[in-house]
Amino acid sequence: MHVVDWRNIFDLLLLQPSPTFFFLFPLHLLPPSNFHPQNSNPCDRDGSSPTSISSPAPASSFLAPDPGTARVGRTTVLPPPSIGRDLNPPAECAKEVMELNSPKARRGHAILSPLLEDLVARPPRREPQLRESRRMTEPALRAHLVANLPNIEAALMVVVGTVKETTDQECTHYKGWKDCFEPITSILPDSGATPQGRSRHLPRPVTGRRRLPPGPWAKGFMQANSTKVRRGHHITSPIVAKLKYMPKQREPHLRDSRAMTNTLLLSHVDNTARNMEAAMMTTVGQAAINIDLECDSCQEGNGPWARCVHLPYDEGLGMGCNNCRQLNREQSCKHYRPPVAIAQIISPTPRRGQARRETNATRQALILELEEQLRDQLVNMQNEGSHLVTLTEAMQASLHCLALAVARQNVTDAQIELYEGQIAGILTVQRGQVHNLATQHAIASRLSDLLRRR
Numbered sequence: 468m469h470v471v472d473w474r475n476i477f478d479l480l481l482l483q484p485s486p487t488f489f490f491l492f493p494l495h496l497l498p499p500s501n502f503h504p505q506n507s508n509p510c511d512r513d514g515s516s517p518t519s520i521s522s523p524a525p526a527s528s529f530l531a532p533d534p535g536t537a538r539v540g541r542t543t544v545l546p547p548p549s550i551g552r553d554l555n556p557p558a559e560c561a562k563e564v565m566e567l568n569s570p571k572a573r574r575g576h577a578i579l580s581p582l583l584e585d586l587v588a589r590p591p592r593r594e595p596q597l598r599e600s601r602r603m604t605e606p607a608l609r610a611h612l613v614a615n616l617p618n619i620e621a622a623l624m625v626v627v628g629t630v631k632e633t634t635d636q637e638c639t640h641y642k643g644w645k646d647c648f649e650p651i652t653s654i655l656p657d658s659g660a661t662p663q664g665r666s667r668h669l670p671r672p673v674t675g676r677r678r679l680p681p682g683p684w685a686k687g688f689m690q691a692n693s694t695k696v697r698r699g700h701h702i703t704s705p706i707v708a709k710l711k712y713m714p715k716q717r718e719p720h721l722r723d724s725r726a727m728t729n730t731l732l733l734s735h736v737d738n739t740a741r742n743m744e745a746a747m748m749t750t751v752g753q754a755a756i757n758i759d760l761e762c763d764s765c766q767e768g769n770g771p772w773a774r775c776v777h778l779p780y781d782e783g784l785g786m787g788c789n790n791c792r793q794l795n796r797e798q799s800c801k802h803y804r805p806p807v808a809i810a811q812i813i814s815p816t817p818r819r820g821q822a823r824r825e826t827n828a829t830r831q832a833l834i835l836e837l838e839e840q841l842r843d844q845l846v847n848m849q850n851e852g853s854h855l856v857t858l859t860e861a862m863q864a865s866l867h868c869l870a871l872a873v874a875r876q877n878v879t880d881a882q883i884e885l886y887e888g889q890i891a892g893i894l895t896v897q898r899g900q901v902h903n904l905a906t907q908h909a910i911a912s913r914l915s916d917l918l919r920r921r
Contacts, residue, residue, distance in 0.1 A: 548608050549596045554630065557591035561626045565591055569613045581734040582620050585727075589627040596625075669729045674721045676773050681715035681750065688746045689715060693737040696744075706744045706786070713751040720773040735771070744786075745772065745793035752776035752789065762800045765790050777802035 548560060567573045567587055578584045597603065603611070612618050669683050691697055691711055696704040702711065721727065727735070736746045754774045755761045761775035770790025777788040777800075786792050787800025797803050 547605050548603065549594060550599055550602055551596055553596065555594040555596070557626065558594045561591045561594050564595065564612070564619075564622045564626050567619070569619055571613065571616050572619045580616055580620065581730055583616075583623060585731050586620070586623040586627050591626045592628075593626065593630075595622060669733070671729055672721050672727065672732050673718060674723045674726045674773065676720065678754075679718040679720075682718040685715045685718050685750045687733075688719065688736065688743070688750050691743065691747070693740075693743045695737065695740045704740050704744065707740070707747060710744065710747040710751055715750050716752070717750065717754065719746060719749040721771055722768065722773045724768065725771040741793050741795065745770075745789045748778065748786070748789040748792060749774070749776045752778050762788050762791060762802060764788075764794070764796055764800060769796075770794055775802075 546559075549555065565587060567578065567583060572579055572583055578587065597608075612622055669687060672684060673679065689711060691702060691707050696702060696707045702708040721732070736742045749772045754776045755765075758766060764770065765775035765788060770793055772789050772793075775788045775790065778786065787797040787803040791797050791800035791803070
């Protein structure tokens, strides 16, 4: 009987494939599925060889479902999300959330959010639960998490964060989850890397209410390196342009409940212009002496900064304290003052043919009026006997009227910014208490000379 050498036949097929072979070759002569040549590699029998044709299909993922699988069929991967306020130990849903399989959160091995990078390294504490009013199926929850990055961050905070003890302490920012969670204390060392590469030079942020002299964080905030407030050498935020030249008063401190790593704090401050402005206000403003003098929002523990800091005279910017500025609650802050419509005065719409240049006599009258206002302010503030009143704060009190006086000269916004920078330069040099009227008059004369040079 003739014996068929299957290895020679398959080698011939690999070297000289024929499109008609599978139609002409007798199917009953093909080897059975359990056939193995005598000299074959034993590893090939269990499919563990690298050249094995078939391999087990990967399991479906919670946040990255198979594209060819129907949405209804994916509900068998995980049970429906639980409802209620029970703090159950972490299970399958928490595990899948921690894997960050969404393309919104991960690109290969790179995590796209510094917050996620900090949260994903923490141990899971609980199984996430939904509110009764936000009940949804597992596919709907998956689609909700995959939709954007904040949803994934919120889910991770639910899994690894610290839960508020009572409903009175809960915030009103995120309504989807049953309880209010926030990442309170980081258990990780500083990673030392940000997109700007600045965190490697900064220590861990300080927490608490104790007062420390300006340090590395105060210096870092005053540089205003965020792309949200700077375009090259040009400061795009008028508030940052004013705060940048004010002298540093303290090292900014975070609340104990809002402690974070240097990487996370830099990312948080650089995220929006408001966050940068609030951080700079914390560095240069006047802090409340005790908790009773803080605004209601700060007394309730809102905002990340440990102390309620405001500008004694906010120069018509319409700002409250640092925490209210960051939370966009200025108008409810007790330190809030309505903004002065400087923009309308700087660039009004003149009537056609109407000349808007001031005469020299009118300009001198404005300067004299300004000097008188400045002297009165300094005298009144000194007579109050407050030990917190410094020359810097007195000068800040007159900046808004100086800006208005210069605005009447039909100057541009860039000139106004340069002028305020020169005024602020005097603030950084002239520090200390105002002791006598001669010193006050000398300061007013320097300001008036600066006005005349314009």
